[in-house]
Amino acid sequence: MRPSVLNGLFLPVSSIQGIGPKLSSLIEKACGKYTSDVLFSMPSGVLYRPYIERKKELVHGALATILFEVISHQKPLKRSQPYKVKGIYDGQEAELIFFNYHEKYLVDRLRVNEKYFISGKIEFFMGKVGMLHPDFISKTKEEIPVFEPIYPLTAGLTSKVMAKAVRNVLATLPDLPEWQENEFMKSKGFSDWKSSLVKAHHPQKESDLFSDNKFKMRLAYDELLANQLALFLARSHHKKQKGIQVKQVKEIEKEVISKLPFELTGAQQRVIKEIRQDLFSEDKMIRLLQGDVGAGKTVVSLAALLTVCEGNYQGVLMAPTDILAGQHYKAFEKMLAGTNIRIELLTGREKGKKRANILERLASGEIDILIGTHAVFTEDVQYKNLALVVIDEQHKFGVQQRLQLTKKQRGVNLLVMTATPIPRTLALTSYGDMDISILDEKPKNRQPIETKVISVDKVFDIIHKLDEKIKSSPKKVQVYWVCPLVQESEKMDLMAAEKRFEELKEVFGDKVGMVHGKMKGAEKDAVMERFKKGELSVLVSTTVIEVGVDVPSASVMVIEHAERFGLAGLHQLRGRVGRGSEKSVCLLLYGKQLSETGRARLKVMRESENGFVIAEEDLRLRGAGDLLGVKQSGLPQFKMADLSVHQHLLKTAAQDAKMILSQDPYLESERGKALRILLYLFQKDSEILTLKAG
Ligand code: ADP
Numbered sequence: 001m002r003p004s005v006l007n008g009l010f011l012p013v014s015s016i017q018g019i020g021p022k023l024s025s026l027i028e029k030a031c032g033k034y035t036s037d038v039l040f041s042m043p044s045g046v047l048y049r050p051y052i053e054r055k056k057e058l059v060h061g062a063l064a065t066i067l068f069e070v071i072s073h074q075k076p077l078k079r080s081q082p083y084k085v086k087g088i089y090d091g092q093e094a095e096l097i098f099f100n101y102h103e104k105y106l107v108d109r110l111r112v113n114e115k116y117f118i119s120g121k122i123e124f125f126m127g128k129v130g131m132l133h134p135d136f137i138s139k140t141k142e143e144i145p146v147f148e149p150i151y152p153l154t155a156g157l158t159s160k161v162m163a164k165a166v167r168n169v170l171a172t173l174p175d176l177p178e179w180q181e182n183e184f185m186k187s188k189g190f191s192d193w194k195s196s197l198v199k200a201h202h203p204q205k206e207s208d209l210f211s212d213n214k215f216k217m218r219l220a221y222d223e224l225l226a227n228q229l230a231l232f233l234a235r236s237h238h239k240k241q242k243g244i245q246v247k248q249v250k251e252i253e254k255e256v257i258s259k260l261p262f263e264l265t266g267a268q269q270r271v272i273k274e275i276r277q278d279l280f281s282e283d284k285m286i287r288l289l290q291g292d293v294g295a296g297k298t299v300v301s302l303a304a305l306l307t308v309c310e311g312n313y314q315g316v317l318m319a320p321t322d323i324l325a326g327q328h329y330k331a332f333e334k335m336l337a338g339t340n341i342r343i344e345l346l347t348g349r350e351k352g353k354k355r356a357n358i359l360e361r362l363a364s365g366e367i368d369i370l371i372g373t374h375a376v377f378t379e380d381v382q383y384k385n386l387a388l389v390v391i392d393e394q395h396k397f398g399v400q401q402r403l404q405l406t407k408k409q410r411g412v413n414l415l416v417m418t419a420t421p422i423p424r425t426l427a428l429t430s431y432g433d434m435d436i437s438i439l440d441e442k443p444k445n446r447q448p449i450e451t452k453v454i455s456v457d458k459v460f461d462i463i464h465k466l467d468e469k470i471k472s473s474p475k476k477v478q479v480y481w482v483c484p485l486v487q488e489s490e491k492m493d494l495m496a497a498e499k500r501f502e503e504l505k506e507v508f509g510d511k512v513g514m515v516h517g518k519m520k521g522a523e524k525d526a527v528m529e530r531f532k533k534g535e536l537s538v539l540v541s542t543t544v545i546e547v548g549v550d551v552p553s554a555s556v557m558v559i560e561h562a563e564r565f566g567l568a569g570l571h572q573l574r575g576r577v578g579r580g581s582e583k584s585v586c587l588l589l590y591g592k593q594l595s596e597t598g599r600a601r602l603k604v605m606r607e608s609e610n611g612f613v614i615a616e617e618d619l620r621l622r623g624a625g626d627l628l629g630v631k632q633s634g635l636p637q638f639k640m641a642d643l644s645v646h647q648h649l650l651k652t653a654a655q656d657a658k659m660i661l662s663q664d665p666y667l668e669s670e671r672g673k674a675l676r677i678l679l680y681l682f683q684k685d686s687e688i689l690t691l692k693a694g
């Protein structure tokens with residue numbers, strides 16, 4: 001249970017003083033549902049409004065706070081004209097100006113013969129000091145901030161409201177025991193948690209907003225340490241569990257692999273060996289297989305699944321989409337022809353009798369390998385003796401889901417495969433609980449993909465050239481055509497795709513097909529199948545083909561509005577070609593407004609084909625929070641830490657976490673108890689629970 005000292009930080013936003021239900025729902029949308037989420041939303045700017053007594057020190061156009069004595073109100077004759085409040089500042093005439101005014105409010109707020117502190121942008125009207133719609137009107141100077149933090153805005157939510165919410169949460173901040181070591185803090189120049197937070201919310205100059213300030217570093221370090229501790233806890237929890245130990249009875253794996261039409265790469269052989277060792281040992285396997293697109297992960301997963309079948313256990317392969325599951329199923333069927341391994345496909349599409357039949361055979365052990373989508377873990381799916389779960393192209397499958405899955409399927413070994421190349425540093429933040437295998441070698445028959453960056457103006461030239469190429473080439477030429485990602489709406493994506501589809505149809509006739517996210521499964525399959533068989537030359541799609549689709553004869557990839565995709569996404573898409581023996585090209589079409597970073601990113605794509613290099617560049621160019629594909633890849637999104645700046649802190653945090661847990665594995669010491677509070681603060685509740693389970 002969360003320690004009570006943190007209660008105030010886990011109250012609903014609506015409990016914040018001065019924030020009504022309407023505003024609180026806006027705040028929830030913008031930053032999260034708890035008071036602590038408000039606290040962890042950092043200002044993005046700062047305004048300086050000095051108090052200035054003398055007119056000669058005022059600057060036209062700058063913010064200032066002045067002392068203003070109201071002399072008279074001047075209501076205009078017409079509503080369209082401004083309402084003026086005349087007064088005296090520094091012994092001279094001055095005026096406040098309002099459009100769209102509320103007369104009663106103004107008369108009440110600015111009473112004649114009284115003095116007010118007024119703050120806003122100073123303007124001189126023919127030598128007279130004036131101010132249009134002051135930001136603050138107050139009886140006391142102290143009520144007007146000299147430095148005003150500016151919070152990022154979302155629809156309907158003003159910075160002023162956020163500032164107020166933050167201020168009121170800060171006012172109730174509890175004193176928490178220090179979880180960092182004194183010596184460490186001194187050496188880094190860090191101050192305590194509370195004052196660091198207060199400072200972060202009270203910037204006094206532009207540079208106070210930077211992530212490399214001491215107080216922001218302190219807060220980032222806290223978050224990273226919590227992240228690393230949580231991962232180490234999950235890891236040691238995994239390690240303590242016994243896994244189902246597979247005994248080798250037959251040798252199907254070798255037999256199947258030797259019949260493949262290609263030789264395994266050195267990396268594939270090495271990784272398969274690592275996995276088999278894990279499965280033959282009594283420890284539970286929790287392993288991540290990282291391999292660039294096209295590196296050949298599917299075969300590795302087959303070898304792993306066959307290993308458990310050899311010991312008369314069952315295995316399951318889970319893919320993120322129906323298309324992919326179906327594709328794996330077909331590939332497996334082919335590779336397993338001639339063996340007596342029984343495989344079956346289970347997705348959301350298998351229903352009624354068919355599904356019931358599959359479930360029955362699964363429970364009685366008549367199925368050796370089940371392939372499917374998340375449907376394979378539906379409540380009523382029972383296995384006879386499941387020993388291995390393989391998760392392909394895992395999305396949003398974070399530490400907590402892994403903990404949950406391993407809890408539900410006791411002793412079951414887990415292999416997670418990802419093609420999202422993740423920079424080393426980031427891998428540490430999300431996969432620190434797992435052992436990692438890397439497929440860092442591509443099959444030898446691959447040719448480099450030529451990547452060209454071209455303006456979308458040239459699109460009709462490209463279509464024309466493709467048409468010529470398709471007609472004149474002795475070998476079949478197949479093209480993926482990925483349509484622009486219109487970020488605002490799926491509907492607009494589809495419209496753009498349909499428009500292009502029609503244009504392409506004029507040239508390619510019935511040789512062009514289209515798949516998109518709104519299509520029914522069977523429809524999608526039919527189109528994919530025709531493309532695979534070579535009946536279609538051009539496949540237009542929204543990004544549904546992004547993950548894992550394998551059509552080796554496709555050798556051209558066209559991506560429209562490439563600048564709108566993240567580097568990870570582009571890399572994934574490009575990886576759809578260059579899978580066969582044909583030389584492949586990838587055309588990145590950019591739109592009219594290409595930003596500096598947009599240009600830099602497309603350049604990275606042109607210059608590198610290595611997913612890990614691309615990922616590092618992406619991190620450098622955009623910062624971790626903006627990495628497109630971050631959400632999909634299940635990487636944690638940090639609130640305080642910015643890994644493009646705080647990488648070095650992450651390494652320290654990893655070392656620190658390791659040392660802490662080696663000395664105090666149950667977090668029982670004085671510092672250990674404080675660290676538990678830190679973990680709860682960052683909502684690592686399920687990782688803390690592993691401490692109790694022992
Ligand atoms: P990914 O790692 O992206 O999942 P796949 O497993 O889909 O890659 O493999 C891509 C293609 O490469 C498939 O057509 C597969 O049959 C083929 N392949 C896998 N391993 C090798 C190899 N060692 N040599 C040649 N082709 C291979």
Ligand code: MG
Pocket residue numbers: 297298392548
């Ligand atoms: Mg794959």
